[in-house]
Amino acid sequence: MSYLGQLAALTAAFFWSGTAIMFSAAGKRIGAFATNLLRILWGAVFLCTVLWLTTGQFFPIHATPYQIKWLAISGIIGLAIGDAALFVCMVGLGPRIATLLLSLAPAITTLVAWFFLDEKLSGLSVFGILLTLGGIWWVVLEEHSDPVQGSKTVGLLMGLIAAMGQGLGIIFAKKALNTEIDALSATVLRMVPAMAALWLVALLRGQVMRVLRTVRDRDAALATLGGSIFGPFLGVWLANVAVKYTEAGIAATLLATVPLLIIPLTMVIYRTKPTLRTIIGTLIAVSGVACLFLR
Numbered sequence: 024m025s026y027l028g029q030l031a032a033l034t035a036a037f038f039w040s041g042t043a044i045m046f047s048a049a050g051k052r053i054g055a056f057a058t059n060l061l062r063i064l065w066g067a068v069f070l071c072t073v074l075w076l077t078t079g080q081f082f083p084i085h086a087t088p089y090q091i092k093w094l095a096i097s098g099i100i101g102l103a104i105g106d107a108a109l110f111v112c113m114v115g116l117g118p119r120i121a122t123l124l125l126s127l128a129p130a131i132t133t134l135v136a137w138f139f140l141d142e143k144l145s146g147l148s149v150f151g152i153l154l155t156l157g158g159i160w161w162v163v164l165e166e167h168s169d170p171v172q173g174s175k176t177v178g179l180l181m182g183l184i185a186a187m188g189q190g191l192g193i194i195f196a197k198k199a200l201n202t203e204i205d206a207l208s209a210t211v212l213r214m215v216p217a218m219a220a221l222w223l224v225a226l227l228r229g230q231v232m233r234v235l236r237t238v239r240d241r242d243a244a245l246a247t248l249g250g251s252i253f254g255p256f257l258g259v260w261l262a263n264v265a266v267k268y269t270e271a272g273i274a275a276t277l278l279a280t281v282p283l284l285i286i287p288l289t290m291v292i293y294r295t296k297p298t299l300r301t302i303i304g305t306l307i308a309v310s311g312v313a314c315l316f317l318r
Contacts, residue, residue, distance in 0.1 A: 028269025029316055032277035035261035040284035042254035043122055044292070047113045049246040053237040055110035060221050060234050061247045063102065066255025067218045070211045083208035091212055093199040098213030101192015103220045109185035115178035124182025126159050126279040131190030133272030139194055142270050151314025152276045158308025159282050162301050193271050200267040210260045273315050283308055
C-alpha cells in the first residue's frame, strides 16, 4: 500500500509547525493582515515559478472549468478566509492555542466528506483520528501562560472560522483532485484566486501601500519570507499531494499534528523541557498516526 498521501501530510505539518512560529512573530510586528497578504503573495510567486520551470507555463491553462471552479472555491475558503482568521487568532492567542483550535478541522472534514464525497472510513481509521486528536488536545490544553493580545472571544471565534475554512477547503480541493490534475497545478489554482481575493480586499480598504511598506521591517520581512517558503509554497503543495492520495479525513488529521511538532521547536528556541503530560500525549497521538498508516 502506498503511503504517499500520509507522508506528504506529515511533512507538510512539520513545515507548518515552523511557519506558525515565524508568522506569529512577523504578525506581532506588522499585523496579521499584512503578514497574511505578503505570505500568500510570496507563495503564489514561488508556485508559479516552479510550474513555469517544470511545464513552461506560469498558470495551468490545461485545467478544466470543473477543476478551476472547485480549486478556486477551495483556495478562497481555505487559504483566504480560513488562513486570515487563523492569523488573527495566532497573533491574539499565540501559535499554541491557534493550532489547537485548528485541530478541529479533521472532525469537520471527516463529517462533510462522509456526506459530500461519500468517503467511508474504516473502524481503525476512525479510531486513529480520535486517538490522534485526543493526544493533541491532551498536550495543548496543559496549563500555560501564553500572552494574549486583544479580545479572547474574537481570537476563539477566528480560530473556529479557521478550522471550518481549512476543513471545507480540503473537501472542495478533493473534488478537483479526484480528477486527472497534478498537485502542483492544483496548488496554483488554489493559491492564485486566494491571493487575488485578499489583495482585492486590501485595495478596497486602501491598505495596499501600507502593507507594502511593512517590508521595511527587516526582521518581519525575513520571517514572512521564510514562512512563505515552508508554508504556502511547500506546505500547501504537500497538503494537496496528501489530499489527492489519501482520504480527506485522514489527510486533515495528519495535517493537524502541527501542535505536537511545534513542541520540539519551542524546546530548542525557548529552551523549555517537555512535561510528563506532553510526553504521554505525544505518544498517544503518535499511536493514532500509526493507526492511520495501518488502516
